[in-house]
Each structure stands twice: as structure tokens, then as C-alpha cells.
Amino acid sequence: MRERFRVVGEARLVGEVPVVGAKNSALKLMAVALLAEGRTILTNMPDIADVRVMAELLRRLGVTVDLDLEGGIAVLDVPGVIGRRADYELVRALRASISVLGPLVARAGEADVAIPGGDAIGSRGLDLHAAGLEALGAEVHVAHGYLVATAPRGLRGAQIRLDFPSVGATENILMAAVLARGRTTIDNVAREPEIHDIARMLTSMGARIHGAGTSRVVVDGVDVLSPTEHRVVPDRIAAGTWAFAAATTRGDVEVVGGVAEHLTSPLALLADAGCLVEQTERGFRVAVPEGTARPTAFDVATLPYPGFPTDLQPFALTYNAVADGSAMVTENLFEARFRTAQELARLGADVQVDGHHVMTHGVPLLSGAPVQSSDIRSGAALVVAGLVADGYTLVGGIHHIDRGYPSFEVALRSLGADVVREPDDEWFE
Numbered sequence: 001m002r003e004r005f006r007v008v009g010e011a012r013l014v015g016e017v018p019v020v021g022a023k024n025s026a027l028k029l030m031a032v033a034l035l036a037e038g039r040t041i042l043t044n045m046p047d048i049a050d051v052r053v054m055a056e057l058l059r060r061l062g063v064t065v066d067l068d069l070e071g072g073i074a075v076l077d078v079p080g081v082i083g084r085r086a087d088y089e090l091v092r093a094l095r096a097s098i099s100v101l102g103p104l105v106a107r108a109g110e111a112d113v114a115i116p117g118g119d120a121i122g123s124r125g126l127d128l129h130a131a132g133l134e135a136l137g138a139e140v141h142v143a144h145g146y147l148v149a150t151a152p153r154g155l156r157g158a159q160i161r162l163d164f165p166s167v168g169a170t171e172n173i174l175m176a177a178v179l180a181r182g183r184t185t186i187d188n189v190a191r192e193p194e195i196h197d198i199a200r201m202l203t204s205m206g207a208r209i210h211g212a213g214t215s216r217v218v219v220d221g222v223d224v225l226s227p228t229e230h231r232v233v234p235d236r237i238a239a240g241t242w243a244f245a246a247a248t249t250r251g252d253v254e255v256v257g258g259v260a261e262h263l264t265s266p267l268a269l270l271a272d273a274g275c276l277v278e279q280t281e282r283g284f285r286v287a288v289p290e291g292t293a294r295p296t297a298f299d300v301a302t303l304p305y306p307g308f309p310t311d312l313q314p315f316a317l318t319y320n321a322v323a324d325g326s327a328m329v330t331e332n333l334f335e336a337r338f339r340t341a342q343e344l345a346r347l348g349a350d351v352q353v354d355g356h357h358v359m360t361h362g363v364p365l366l367s368g369a370p371v372q373s374s375d376i377r378s379g380a381a382l383v384v385a386g387l388v389a390d391g392y393t394l395v396g397g398i399h400h401i402d403r404g405y406p407s408f409e410v411a412l413r414s415l416g417a418d419v420v421r422e423p424d425d426e427w428f429e
């Protein structure tokens with residue numbers, strides 16, 4: 001059944017909201033578990049749909065997965081011999097399932113992973129993953145819609161330089177290199193906190209990794225890894241979502257469990273724009289005290305970490321749509337990631353899309369209307385937009401939001417918003 005959110009506008013979010021483990025780490029850590037036979041325990045797991053899809057994918061590889069997501073726990077029992085195939089049906093639902101590629105080649109000597117829709121090897125998408133595994137000695141080709149990687153004689157260390165610091169490629173190469181023979185040096189790697197988290201878990205399993213969190217990572221391969229217990233790093237994108245939601249609604253929100261150091265660029269921009277941003281004992285707080293001036297719009301360009309995250313770009317757009325003044329948002333990481341701008345225009349925002357730039361001229365209040373989510377972040381950003389519109393806004397396609405935010409509407413209600421989930425009976429296919 002399709003569902004939508006009914007969002008009552010002219011809201012001001014006030015209160016505290018918890019942030020748990022990062023989606024983009026949790027999914028990869030589940031893949032990391034494949035590298036060791038035995039029982040891995042992950043804690044601080046987010047209660048989101050994507051984790052359930054990843055659990056199903058691992059079950060089909062022979063892993064026994066017990067999820068207690070209300071308690072934030074996943075227990076993964078990995079057998080001595082694992083499967084090697086990730087079916088299209090699941091990969092299509094979860095692009096992050098490509099992260100089983102590295103662990104499967106390293107452990108099983110072969111991986112058949114469906115190619116997510118829209119990607120082709122040699123084009124942008126998976127070329128860096130494939131080139132990295134080839135450098136480690138795997139043979140990689142495409143057959144019947146699958147990326148097939150084989151390494152019958154095992155992987156061996158290599159010198160790898162990424163043309164671009166791809167998050168997914170860095171992770172796959174790292175997860176393969178830990179079991180390769182000899183030393184692997186990877187240059188120009190992605191430095192996201194989620195990658196550091198993967199490196200920490202691998203290290204606790206017995207991997208030998210140096211330089212995690214910097215642009216050069218050195219891995220000395222080991223023969224075998226052991227299962228571990230690991231706590232997932234807090235979700236900086238969820239934390240950033242609440243930071244922007246507080247600023248956009250001119251509210252006052254403490255993000256409990258949020259790590260300010262992982263959001264240096266977004267929080268500095270919000271502080272410069274006139275918001276109160278402060279660290280607290282439990283996380284951080286973003287507020288626009290009542291009676292103070294409307295925060296100002298700001299120019300921002302997305303960049304690999306520690307730059308401004310592309311996943312927060314829809315929230316920057318929504319913020320600018322109601323902030324004081326004109327500003328430009330530039331998307332440098334993904335093409336065609338401006339669906340939010342088109343939907344914001346339906347809500348009365350003054351936005352102009354020009355290539356990978358969006359110009360906004362802030363208006364004090366948007367105008368409630370039906371809009372459609374196209375991905376996790378655009379969906380959540382449209383809900384925030386609905387909070388600063390008059391009347392009410394119907395946000396469709398909320399299965400996208402459920403992929404990444406645990407009970408989004410419940411969290412919003414706890415901050416004083418009026419947001420309900422209801423059947424979307426106006427949807428025609």
C-alpha cells in the first residue's frame with residue numbers, strides 16, 4: 001500500500017531528537033561481517049527498511065541474520081562456506097548491496113553481483129570498483145547483467161590510485177585488500193566517517209590498516225579475520241537533517257548523539273547564516289531564537305568529505321528557499337540530483353535550475369501542495385519544506401524516506417510538528 005505524509009505547515013521544531021547508527025555505515029558493516037566465519041554483533045543499528053533488505057541479501061548468501069532493530073542490534077552468523085551471488089531483485093532495491101563485491105571475492109574467490117540499474121561498467125558508476133579489484137588480481141567482467149569477479153588463486157596486494165575518491169569503491173577495495181597477500185596502498189581514497197568506521201571494525205577483526213581517515217590507506221593483508229562486536233558510528237546525514245530542519249523552521253533542536261565534528265562544513269555555514277550552533281554534552285544544538293532575524297541564505301557546493309555532503313544538498317536548497325536573500329547551490333558529485341528543486345517550485349519556492357547549479361531567492365513562507373519524493377533525502381527535505389509552507393503539504397513516495405530515517409514522522413511529532421502517515425489513495429500507476 002502506498003503511503004504519504006500529511007504535513008501541517010507553519011511549524012517550529014523545538015525539543016530534542018536522537019540520532020542512531022549511520023545507514024551508510026551499517027549496510028557496509030553487514031557486508032564486512034562476511035569476511036569472518038562466526039558470529040558478528042552490530043549495535044546502534046538504525047531501524048530502517050534498507051537494513052532489512054541487506055539482511056535478506058546476506059541470508060541468501062547463507063548467513064543467519066537476527067535483527068532486533070528496536071533494540072538496535074543485528075547478529076550475523078556467517079558460515080565457513082558462503083554463497084557468491086547477489087540477485088538483481090535485491091540489488092535493484094538497494095544499490096549499497098554492491099558492497100558485498102569485495103568481501104565475496106576475498107572470501108569465496110568469486111562474486112556475481114547484479115549491476116544496479118543505470119550503471120554500466122566502463123561508465124561512471126562501477127568502473128573504480130572493478131579497476132580496484134583487477135589491480136588486486138581479480139578478473140572482472142559483465143555477464144547477463146551481473147558483474148562477475150573471480151580470483152581463484154586469491155588476491156594480492158597492489159598500489160592503487162583512485163581517479164576520484166569514490167565512497168563505494170574505497171570500501172570495496174578496502175574490504176578485499178584486508179585478505180589479500182602482501183601490502184596494498186590506496187591513494188586518493190574517500191575519507192568519510194563511515195569509511196573510518198569500516199576500518200575500525202576491520203581492525204578489531206584482526207585486519208592491519210594504517211591511515212584510515214586520511215587520503216592514503218595502507219593495508220597489510222592477513223590470512224584470516226575473526227568475528228567481532230562493533231557499534232555503528234552515528235548518522236551524520238540524519239544529524240545534519242535535524243540541523244537543517246531546526247534552522248529552516250527557525251526552531252530549537254538538540255540532536256542527541258549527533259557528532260558536530262562530522263558536520264564541520266554544514267554547521268559552520270548555519271552559524272555564519274545567523275543560527276545558534278553549539279555543542280552540548282549529548283550532541284549539538286541548532287536554534288534560531290524567537291525574535292531574532294531570519295537566517296540568511298548561503299552559497300554552497302557539494303564535495304567529498306570533509307566538504308559539504310551531497311546528501312545534505314536537498315536540505316540546503318529547502319533552507320535557502322525560505323532564508324533571507326539569494327544564493328546558489330552547486331552539485332558536484334551526482335548528476336540530475338535536483339528533483340527537490342522542481343518539487344520546491346511546486347511549493348512556491350523561487351528556484352532556477354541551471355546545469356549543476358540551483359539559484360534560489362528566499363521567500364518567507366512556501367505554499368502547501370502535493371509533492372513527490374524521488375529519493376531518501378529529497379523526500380525528507382520536502383517534509384521539512386512542508387513545515388514552512390502555509391496550509392498542508394502531502395508528501396508522496398515516503399517508502400523512500402523509510403529507507404533511511406527511523407520513524408521520521410514520530411521524531412517530527414516529538415518536536416511539535418503535526419505530521420501523519422496516511423494511505424496515498426490518489427496515486428495512479
Ligand code: UD1
Pocket residue numbers: 024025027095096123124125126127128129130164165166167168169190310311333334335
Ligand atoms: C555513497 C553514499 C551516498 C552518498 C555518496 C557520496 C552509500 C550507500 N551511499 O554512495 O549516500 O551520496 O556516497 O557521498 O554509502 N563514481 C564513478 N565510478 C565509480 C564509483 C563512483 O564514476 O566506480 C561516481 C558516481 O557515479 C558518482 C560519484 O562518483 O557520480 C560519487 O560516487 P560514490 O562516492 O561512489 O558514492 P556511492 O558510494 O555510490
